[in-house]
Amino acid sequence: MFKTLVCTIALCLSAGAFAQIYDLPIVFIDTEGKCLNHNIHAKIPATIKVLDGKSNNVADSSKGIQYDIGIKVRGSISRTFPKPNYSIEFHDSTGKDINVSLFGLPPSDDWILLGPYVDKSMVRNSFGHWLFRQTGRYSPRTKHFDLYINGGYRGVYMLVERIKRGKYRVDVNKIKETDTEGENLTGGYIWTFDLAKRDKETSDETEFEFSTSGGANVTLHYPITKKLANEQKDYLKKYLNDLEALFKDGKNGNEYENYVDVASTVDFMLLQELAQNTKGYYSNLFMHKSKDKTDEQGHKTAGKITLGPPGNFYIAFNNDRNEADSNWTIEQTYKAFNNPDGGIGLRLAEWPLKIWKDSVFQIEASKRWAELRSGVWHTKVMDAYLDSMKTYLKNAADRNFKRWPNLGKVSGQFDEDPEPIKYCRTTEIPAMNPTIKIGSNADTWDGEFEYVRQKAKERIAWMDKQFGFTEPASPVVFEPIIHEPDWRAEMGDTSEVRIDANNFSRLSPTNFYTVNGNVLEIHTNWGGTFALVDLNGAVLYKVHIKTGVTSLTIPAKARDKHWIATLNGKMMNR
DSSP, rough: OOEEESOOOHHOOOOGGGGEEEOOOEEEOOTTTTTOOOOOOOOOOEEEEESSSEEEEGGTTSSSEEEEEEEEEEEESSSSSSEEEEEEEEEEETOBOOOHHHHOOOSSSEEEOOOOOSSSSSSSSHHHHHHHHTTOOOOOOOOEEEETTTTEEEEEEEEEEEEOTTHHHHBOOOOOOOSSSGGGOOOOEEEEEESSOOOOOTTSSSSEEEEOTTEEEEEEESSSSGGGOOHHHHHHHHHHHHHHHTTTTTTOOGGGGBBOHHHHHHHHHHHHHHOOTTHHHHHHHEEOOOEHHHHHHHEEEEOOOOEEEOOOOTTTTTSSSSSOOOOOHEEEEEHHHSSSTOOOOOOOOOOOHHHHOOHHHHHHHHHHHHHHHTTTHHHHHHHHHHHHHHHHHHHHHHHHHHHHHTTTSSSTTTTOOOOOOOOOOOOOOOOOOSEEEEEEOOSSHHHHHHHHHHHHHHHHHHHHHHOOOOOSSSOSOBOOOOOOOHHHHHHTOOOOOOOOOOGOOOOOTTSEEEEEEEEEEEEESOOOOEEEEESSSSSHHHHHHEEEEEEEOOHHHTTTTTTTEEEEEEEOOO
């Protein structure tokens, strides 16, 4: 796991770099003399070191633990940006994958290093994932840092969790190759809908496993192909085909809620609409499904399709257009892809759009929009988050745009790197037609950052009108119930967690409520003050509850009102 660097960090770094004291963590990667660019499709061996103190000095690069890693450029379009994204995986001395915690996040053997290049605000991805976590659901956690590769400064990057199965990430059931019948066959699965067959050599994903009857390409992320039994593939394919069949031949999709978790679908789609994230509907449409379960009393719970977590947001918040569209993003995206009269020629699964247009679904979306906008998506809550990120990234932005002077310019594929990465020869790159270049919204970083805030608020105002909602003067609730994974204790680590607990936000499996008529059933491992609060902050009902399951009747004065359920002042989800 530990190696002597071919080019030691101390020798590789320029003399001026030693004066640099950074307010972000610093990551040093050395490829040991090997080229690392978009033409290298397999992970190459390298080493990594991380400095993560309150302040970090490049001169201290020898400190910290050094790990062996495999690394490669990731993505399709973005892989040809001069500041690309990377995939890394950690290895021990024998080459076996090992789990490592970075920046205090739950450990994993592989991570994404995201290079915000066309996103000159450097906040779109962290903002998008934060918004989804505010709903109480899991979204990849992010952390900004400064990156050096082979002694050269590569600018500000973001550490992002890979979307994968795990106790602290997408918490679906494990499934083994031998789980080929009964409830064990029904989950868990994680997949995406892909536009076209992916090339294993140029993509981080595997080839798609199958196409549905409607022509949607399914790529499995869990279980992986080599551990996927034919019965499991057949089960998931039939499940999706049966869902599609509800909308075929003039059918209106009756009982789609038996296949799809409506609440998660509402939250996912409202986020994509707020962010105007077209990629969220075609190349980053992740879904997962837990297995069916029968409890000791014989009650059955179906494991339904859950939309999310969301993927990339680098073209969201109007980064690929000048003005906000006065249209629903999902409808515009499907018009572009599935238009038989001159569409792009690629096909999306039809059922998400048809569910979105369902009148009952729209009622649920309107109600949920009011809940979120009255609290965790209130503009004052968003402003507080964005203000904190702007303060946090200010000095880092100055460093980044000295390294990447592309403010005020459209940027994208095959742009010139003013300081090419070491060990790669400079060669003429064949021109691509078209070459995608976007992201020129302001001449300064401050302008780019405020553009994101402005476009988010413009979109919110438009959606408020569509849903007939008026924002209250102050937020009713500021955050959802937080589930804090106790992964450090599990690993025998009792050191203090130095990151904000909000970074661990996810839908807590032990803190939620259900509604059956006028009866509320509250599940909690916290206990405390449970309250029903209307959208203006008035308390309609309040009671002290213990841990475990509590059943109570919704009081008459709350039955005809739209309320938010809170526990100890934090939002609970159904």
